[in-house]
Amino acid sequence: MNPDVWLAAVLGAALGASIVAIALRRKQRKEIIASTLVPHRTRQLLSVLQSGAVIVRRDRRAAFVNNPAAAIGVARPDGALLPAIADLAELAWKHSEAVEEEITVKRGVLGVTSQVHVRAVPLDSDLVLAVVNDHTEARIAEQSRREFAVNVSHELKTPVGALSLLAESIEEGADDEHMVRSFAGKMRKEARRLTKLIQEIIEISRLQGGESVLDYEDVHIADVIAEALDGASLTAESKNITLTADVKTDPMVMGDRDLLLMALRNLVDNAVHYSDPGKRVTVSCKTEDGTVSIAVVDQGIGIDPKDQERIFERFFRTDPARSRDSGGTGLGLSIVKHVALQHAGTVDVWSQRGVGSTFTLRLQEHGVDPEIQGEK
Structure with a gap:
C-alpha cells in the first residue's frame, strides 16, 4: 500500500476514534447532568421554601436538600437519605404520578419521633421531588387550643379584675393623693403583667401551631x-x-x-x-x-x-x-x-x-x- 494512503487511513481512523470518544463523553456527561445535577436557579427556589424539599436520584441518594428538610431529619446535604423517602420516590416512578404518605421520623441523636407528610412527584425518569412537612404539632393543635382557651380566660380574669378594683378605689378616693399614687403604682404593675401574659400567650399559640420556625x-x-x-x-x-x-x-x-x-x-x-x-x-x-x-x-x-x-x-x-x-x-x-x-x-x-x-x-x-x- 502506498505510504501516503496508509498514513491517510491511519489518520482517518484516529480522527474517527477521537470523534466517537468525544461524542460518547458528551453523551455520558449529559446523562450524568440529567440524573444528578440540580440547576442553580432550581436550588435557589427550593432553598427559600418553608417546606422541606429533597431531590431524589435513582441511586436512592439526594441530589439536593434544603435546610428545612435537613432540620426535619429526612436527608442530609451530603446525599444521605431516609430509606422511606427513597422507597416513596421509587413508588412515584413506578406509577408515573405523585404519591403521598405519612411516615415516622426519628429526629437526630435524641430520637424524638415526628409524624411527617411526604409528597413525591416524579420530575423525569431519573429525578423525584419530595416535599416534606412536619405535622406532629398540628395533630394535637386543636385539642391544645380548646384547653388553652379555657386556661387563658381564667388567667386573664386575675389582672383584669385587679385593674378594675384598683380603678374603682382610685375613683372613690380621688382626694387622697397618697392613696392615688399607691394604687396607680399597683395598676402599672398589673398592666405590665397583663402585657407580658398576652405576649407569651401569642408566642405559645404560634409554637403550638407549628408555624414558628420559619x-x-x-x-x-x-x-x-x-x-x-x-x-x-x-x-x-x-x-x-x-x-x-x-x-x-x-x-x-x-x-x-x-x-x-x-x-x-x-x-x-x-x-x-x-x-x-x-x-x-x-x-x-x-x-x-x-x-x-x-x-x-x-x-x-x-x-x-x-x-x-x-x-x-x-x-x-x-x-x-x-x-x-x-x-x-x-x-x-x-x-x-x-x-x-x-x-x-x-x-x-x-x-x-x-x-x-x-x-x-x-x-x-x-x-x-x-x-x-x-x-x-
Missing part, C-alpha cells in the same frame, strides 16, 4: 448563652445574684435563633426569680455523641418531686404567690418545652428542695444525624 440557620450556642445572660443581668444585679457562663465549646445547631434565645432566656429568668439574694446562677454547655446539652443551674428554693412532672404545663406554678410577685405568668417553661420540640430536642429538670434546680435543654448538634443511612 428560618432555619446555623446557630452558635455560645452566642445565645451570652445574650441570654446579658438580658437577665439587670434583674440579677437588683437581687445581688451572680450570673456565670461555663462554656468551653461553641457547638452549632440548626434552628431559629430568636426562639432558642427566648427559651434560654426564660430558663435564666426563672433561675433568677426563684433564687434568694446573694446566690449564683450558672449556664453551662457541653457536647457528647452529637448532643448539645445546655444546663441552667441555680441555688434556689428547689421544686417538690410531686410538682416536677407538671412544671412544663401551661400556667402551672409551684409557688403562685412568689410567681405573681415576680410577674411570672406560668407560661415560661411551657414555651421552653415547645421550642425544644420544634427543634427536635428535649428539656428536663433535676431539683431538690433547699438545694436548687438544674434545667437541661438538649439539642442535636448540626451535621450529626446517625439515624439517616445512605449508600455512598
Whole structure:
C-alpha cells in the first residue's frame, strides 16, 4: 500500500476514534447532568421554601436538600437519605404520578419521633421531588387550643379584675393623693403583667401551631448563652445574684435563633426569680455523641418531686404567690418545652428542695444525624 494512503487511513481512523470518544463523553456527561445535577436557579427556589424539599436520584441518594428538610431529619446535604423517602420516590416512578404518605421520623441523636407528610412527584425518569412537612404539632393543635382557651380566660380574669378594683378605689378616693399614687403604682404593675401574659400567650399559640420556625440557620450556642445572660443581668444585679457562663465549646445547631434565645432566656429568668439574694446562677454547655446539652443551674428554693412532672404545663406554678410577685405568668417553661420540640430536642429538670434546680435543654448538634443511612 502506498505510504501516503496508509498514513491517510491511519489518520482517518484516529480522527474517527477521537470523534466517537468525544461524542460518547458528551453523551455520558449529559446523562450524568440529567440524573444528578440540580440547576442553580432550581436550588435557589427550593432553598427559600418553608417546606422541606429533597431531590431524589435513582441511586436512592439526594441530589439536593434544603435546610428545612435537613432540620426535619429526612436527608442530609451530603446525599444521605431516609430509606422511606427513597422507597416513596421509587413508588412515584413506578406509577408515573405523585404519591403521598405519612411516615415516622426519628429526629437526630435524641430520637424524638415526628409524624411527617411526604409528597413525591416524579420530575423525569431519573429525578423525584419530595416535599416534606412536619405535622406532629398540628395533630394535637386543636385539642391544645380548646384547653388553652379555657386556661387563658381564667388567667386573664386575675389582672383584669385587679385593674378594675384598683380603678374603682382610685375613683372613690380621688382626694387622697397618697392613696392615688399607691394604687396607680399597683395598676402599672398589673398592666405590665397583663402585657407580658398576652405576649407569651401569642408566642405559645404560634409554637403550638407549628408555624414558628420559619428560618432555619446555623446557630452558635455560645452566642445565645451570652445574650441570654446579658438580658437577665439587670434583674440579677437588683437581687445581688451572680450570673456565670461555663462554656468551653461553641457547638452549632440548626434552628431559629430568636426562639432558642427566648427559651434560654426564660430558663435564666426563672433561675433568677426563684433564687434568694446573694446566690449564683450558672449556664453551662457541653457536647457528647452529637448532643448539645445546655444546663441552667441555680441555688434556689428547689421544686417538690410531686410538682416536677407538671412544671412544663401551661400556667402551672409551684409557688403562685412568689410567681405573681415576680410577674411570672406560668407560661415560661411551657414555651421552653415547645421550642425544644420544634427543634427536635428535649428539656428536663433535676431539683431538690433547699438545694436548687438544674434545667437541661438538649439539642442535636448540626451535621450529626446517625439515624439517616445512605449508600455512598
